[in-house]
Amino acid sequence: DGGITQSPKYLFRKEGQNVTLSCEQNLNHDAMYWYRQDPGQGLRLIYYSQIVNDFQKGDIAEGYSVSREKKESFPLTVTSAQKNPTAFYLCASSNERGVGNEQFFGPGTRLTVL
Amino acid sequence: KQEVTQIPAALSVPEGENLVLNCSFTDSAIYNLQWFRQDPGKGLTSLLLIQSSQREQTSGRLNASLDKSSGRSTLYIAASQPGDSATYLCAVWEGSRLTFGEGTQLTVNP
Numbered sequence: 467d468g469g470i471t472q473s474p475k476y477l478f479r480k481e482g483q484n485v486t487l488s489c490e491q492n493l494n495h496d497a498m499y500w501y502r503q504d505p506g507q508g509l510r511l512i513y514y515s516q517i518v519n520d521f522q523k524g525d526i527a528e529g530y531s532v533s534r535e536k537k538e539s540f541p542l543t544v545t546s547a548q549k550n551p552t553a554f555y556l557c558a559s560s561n562e563r564g565v566g567n568e569q570f571f572g573p574g575t576r577l578t579v580l
Numbered sequence: 581k582q583e584v585t586q587i588p589a590a591l592s593v594p595e596g597e598n599l600v601l602n603c604s605f606t607d608s609a610i611y612n613l614q615w616f617r618q619d620p621g622k623g624l625t626s627l628l629l630i631q632s633s634q635r636e637q638t639s640g641r642l643n644a645s646l647d648k649s650s651g652r653s654t655l656y657i658a659a660s661q662p663g664d665s666a667t668y669l670c671a672v673w674e675g676s677r678l679t680f681g682e683g684t685q686l687t688v689n690p
Binding site: 470472497499506507508509510511514516524554556558567568569570571572573574576 | 614
């Protein structure tokens, strides 16, 4: 089955630790995205990548980092610099560099800072 | 900066009713508009993508319209069912990214 997988589903982190969230897609899509969702709020864009080895900051990139070494993978690292990292994180992808094309989402990772 | 607003924030209807969800955006220079559904604790499921040159798109009981000049889109759900209960989000493509509204939480009561 083609789709987007995110792991883990739940993640707990102690304050001061960095954690990495995994996102893999087998849709052969060029563009990949990371969003953050807080209760009662819409999705906010963290980072996106339209091509391998290139990525751009979204609206709330501070305290996060990404890499895009392979077309199918776009991991997100939540660093200790992120002041309020507890949230639901969603990864997405779209075809043809993402310009106006249908975007598809993974199942999400819920991160809780203890 | 593009802003997307969805009204109402929450809606509760009896089963079988036809209903309309509204989405407005401030900048009409968009590529396309996409409607999603989100169940609690889950990712988003794409429902409909309306190209900027189209005025509407249909899938089963769902019909979405787009009026770029007025900055509005509507999602029409016919003959609602309890399984339609979810949060519905609209998002506009601008440049190489989507901007999302905060969603409408729909409850369909049996």
